[in-house]
Amino acid sequence: MAARILDGKALAETVRAEVRVSVDAFKAKYGRAPGLEVILVGDDPASQVYTRNKEKASNEVGMRGRLHVLPAATPEDEVLALVQRLNADEATDGILVQLPLPKGLREQRILDAVSPAKDVDGFHPINAGLLASGRPGLVPCTPRGCMRLLALAGATLKGARAVVVGRSNIVGKPVAQLLLAEHATVTIAHSRTEDLAAVCREADILVAAVGKADLIRGDFVKPGAIVIDVGMNRIDAGNGKTKLVGDVTFAEAAEVASAITPVPGGVGPMTIAYLLENTVTAATARMEKR
Ligand SMILES: Nc1nc(=O)c2c([nH]1)NC[C@@H]1CN(c3ccc(C(=O)N[C@@H](CCC(=O)O)C(=O)O)cc3)C=[N+]21
Numbered sequence: 551m552a553a554r555i556l557d558g559k560a561l562a563e564t565v566r567a568e569v570r571v572s573v574d575a576f577k578a579k580y581g582r583a584p585g586l587e588v589i590l591v592g593d594d595p596a597s598q599v600y601t602r603n604k605e606k607a608s609n610e611v612g613m614r615g616r617l618h619v620l621p622a623a624t625p626e627d628e629v630l631a632l633v634q635r636l637n638a639d640e641a642t643d644g645i646l647v648q649l650p651l652p653k654g655l656r657e658q659r660i661l662d663a664v665s666p667a668k669d670v671d672g673f674h675p676i677n678a679g680l681l682a683s684g685r686p687g688l689v690p691c692t693p694r695g696c697m698r699l700l701a702l703a704g705a706t707l708k709g710a711r712a713v714v715v716g717r718s719n720i721v722g723k724p725v726a727q728l729l730l731a732e733h734a735t736v737t738i739a740h741s742r743t744e745d746l747a748a749v750c751r752e753a754d755i756l757v758a759a760v761g762k763a764d765l766i767r768g769d770f771v772k773p774g775a776i777v778i779d780v781g782m783n784r785i786d787a788g789n790g791k792t793k794l795v796g797d798v799t800f801a802e803a804a805e806v807a808s809a810i811t812p813v814p815g816g817v818g819p820m821t822i823a824y825l826l827e828n829t830v831t832a833a834t835a836r837m838e839k840r
Contacts, residue, residue, distance in 0.1 A: 695820025716759035768802025
């Protein structure tokens with residue numbers, strides 16, 4: 551059996567078209583564009599590419615996207631001062647601090663400084679707590695993208711066995727919360743899980759979010775399962791080049807699963823699309839509160 555390949559790139563384009571409609575409605579109602587501010591500290595080449603893409607993607611849907619680049623040696627208090635200035639700025643709806651931060655900057659202190667109402671990453675403990683309590687708030691982008699891909703696959707979540715491999719605050723925990731909210735029976739597995747293969751084989755829905763190439767082999771997948779691969783691993787392609795792969799051995803898993811996301815072209819583009827969605831959601835919520 552060959553699995554259906556879930557095209558995250560095409561689905562992300564659909565989400566962006568939806569966001570464009572919301573942005574136009576927002577502009578008509580409030581006379582300005584939703585504003586996303588992306589903060590990059592340092593000169594990590596991958597982060598430079600990612601943040602430029604985020605700025606570009608936000609402008610393409612009619613928002614006002616802006617990238618702030620600070621030198622790697624910027625003192626923590628200066629980063630905090632920028633976050634606080636943007637928190638207080640009426641035209642700023644979303645604030646994203648690109649991770650990882652350079653050594654010497656305390657990630658938690660900086661992320662906690664972002665106003666929960668403008669926290670379009672959904673990383674603030676207030677938003678994490680709201681999600682865990684089943685209350686409305688800003689939800690992390692990658693987990694939202696995973697749920698939309700499951701909808702594309704036509705997954706029945708109610709009563710399904712879902713296994714999430716990985717327990718990060720950015721993906722594993724929030725995607726588990728979203729699956730639970732949809733009435734799946736959720737297991738969170740991780741590097742210390744005993745017999746990971748056997749646990750994964752129970753899954754109707756398998757979400758891999760660890761960051762380790764080839765962690766999930768074909769024999770980890772229950773026949774007919776839906777596999778969402780969140781991993782982003784840059785590995786040696788053998789020809790002096792590198793290539794991007796997920797956590798799942800794609801060719802093996804695609805023989806067994808009913809549907810599977812590729813890397814690249816799966817979850818990654820959905821993350822950016824939901825960053826835009828979260829920004830217009832945050833903008834609308836702020837304006838409606840005033
Ligand atoms: N505050 C913060 N929020 C983030 O959301 C955040 C972050 N920091 N730091 C880094 C990670 C990584 N991340 C990606 C998003 C999309 C792709 C993506 O679109 N990938 C393409 C391919 C990209 C390529 O070829 O390199 C794909 O999978 O098809 C990748 C990586 C967001 N992150």
